Amino acid sequence: MSTAATSTVPRLVTPQFVLLGSAGLAYFLADGMLVPAVPRYVAGQLAGGNLAVGLVVAAFSLSALILRPWAGRLVDRHGRSIAMIGGGITFAASVAAYGLVDSVGALSALRLLTGVGDAFFFVGAVTAMSDLAPAERRGEAISLFSLSLYAGLAIGPPIGEGLGGLAGFGTVWLVAAGSALVAVLLALRVGETREPTTDDPGDQPVRLIPRAAVVPGLLLVALVWGMAGFLAFVPLYALDLGLPGAGFVLFGFAAIVVVIRSVGARIPDRLGAVRCVRVSLLCSTIGLALIGGWPTVPSLVLGTAVLGIGVALGTPAIMMLALDRAGAGERGAVMGTVSMSIDLATGLGPATFGLVAAGLGRGSGFLAAALVAAAGLALAVAGGRRTASE
Template sequence: MDFSGASAIARSRVTDSAQRSSASRRSSSAMAHLPRSPRSIPRGDGQNYRCSARARMAIVGLTGGDAMSTATSAVPRLVTPQFVVLGAAGLAYFLAEGMLVPAVPRYVAGELTSGNIAVGLVVAAFSLSALVLRPWAGRLVDRRGRSIAMVGGGIIFAGSVAAYGVTDSIGALAALRLLTGVGDAFFFVGAITAMSDLAPPERRGEAISLFSLSLYAGLAVGPPIGEVLVNTAGFTTVWMVAAGSAGIGVLLALCVGETRAPSVETSAEAVGLIPRAAVVPALLLLALVWGMAGFLAFVPLYALDLGLPSAGFLLGGFAGIVVLIRSVGARIPDRLGAGRSVRISLLCATIGLLVMGGWRTVPGLVGGTVLLGVGVALGTPAIMMLALQRAPAAEHGAMMGTVSMSIDLAAGLGPASFGLVAAASGRGTGFLAAALLAGAGLALATLRAPRRP
């Protein structure tokens, strides 16, 4: 028998035992120095396990760290049934709004036999009341809840649109358009604030991006539907179908229910109508959307100036870039952070407008369109993220109401100012003027960026 081999095995077992004993003593010593205060580990059902430091070390030792890494790296869920129903409510509402885009001007010019000034006044009445009432809608949303604003606003919108067919004068139609704008102010602010309630803070940029797709889809599909209905069934049918679509949005909003957390309490103190924290985000959004509004209004004419037969592929490409980034790249603002995303978006918009106005060729127009599309796609979600980060949950409605005013202002003033500049110095110069405003927004975003220590 080979005793030397048995002796070697025995020595090996003694050595292994000694090593395990030493490791156990080191582990015990390390655990003894750990704090005994319990911490929470997330559970799959949204609750927390209370776990001491020793237990956490035991879990890590038994699983090689996998359990802890899984617990801490779990991504909060965003697309819940409630979030999907809210998006569907937005789609039904914005589809109704889209149907009115071609129908209202044609009704004024055709059925009411009025001219361009009347068309402009009736169309603008909607934006005017929506602009003025958004801050009031925000305060209602904070104090009374999101659901009442969406349901009430949707009912006002649907009722006023259904009454368009009984009007026989410009004054009566303009009054109803003002009422439609009131409904829009409350529904929109309620919906976007509800969306922010449903989104985990670290996924708000993604939530805003995805929710905005319902707006884009409604305003893309609604106008062709409105045109077909006008041509085949008449204006009364358009008003009824649009009112019905808005009514579906109201029913879906009822299904969503109230999203404001019960723990969110409004301040008993009097608060200004426009929160101070909302001013900078509102100015940033104004600088971004101003140039986009001018682009959408004048690029069809500018394309003809440069020898293109139409601007259809430019407008389609612009919309495609926005939809692509806000769907496939919806999480980009969350990963980059709100501040950095805002600066990148305004930089892209500024360079895009400068290229369009300075390099007055087809390649310049195409390249500028791409850059502007990237800027707009990133900018709106990031700016709204920034606004929500600057205010407590009790003021999210007021923040959204104030910031969204910029969209109405830019939609009206952007094309008007572009037209004035274009009339004096040409359409290319109009793009350069819009670039100056976007650049001012970039400067503001850079100056207000937090400084690193």
């Protein structure tokens, strides 16, 4: 009887899924190497000031943000593989060329091109992941795939810093480009995952922002908004509370996310997308309110833990919600729009936090972020009621 029950559970971790996760790891490792290297290169080799550093770093996010919906449409029309391969090659070529320019303007132009590559590779990869995941295991698939992002962005920066110190920035650019090309080779092995369909996408009405992505996109903005502000300002807030630094707080936050996304990968599937989104936004609201409302070290630690639970559960659940509402022919567009919400919140969260903190203090910045998460929770509750009544 147990054998029959086990056989009804569709398989998730196939060789193709492992190859896709490996491609994601190689790509995010390349991306992670650039995180510390680019600002240091601008400030050191190019003798740029704070404005120049901000311009070069932001150029990547700008093009990636704008192009994700278009990348999603290309993925739906022409396949996931072409987006991953083309995006990975564009990323690698632009990064390899960093060492050939000697001005902030030229490097900013290359960074825009790097963002183009990121938009297409990421949307292609996350859509391919949704193709390979059985519907009842999508939350688990998203959780596991996200570990490649966290691993790459955890390991990549130390590698970038080490290579830059030992062999110079030129070596960092070439190694990062090589890692991106490894991702391309692995993507070639993954192949095309788009499901065959009898519909001609050219005959369908085209929506750049599909309806299925609007509410999940707003929910993801509400979730990531507070997380982005937390990551940007908790190092300074820890000093305000008399701590020597925020290293153990940030490590604890990351550890909670990684443990839940790995050991607890099936939690979103078992709870269901709607319920899990509500739990995640409730945790985010409480966690941010604890940090900002009670400026003590125990509240910071407890609030960080609760926020970590919310973030760990929220992204997989929100993407599940989006995929459940999307047809097979618009998965790319939906994933492109939903992932664009991450870029948007990552930019707006720290900016608004800073504005509030400048006038009312850093604790108030966390409380403002808690209000944004609470607004997302209200939207999730209202959306769930509307769905139940239909």
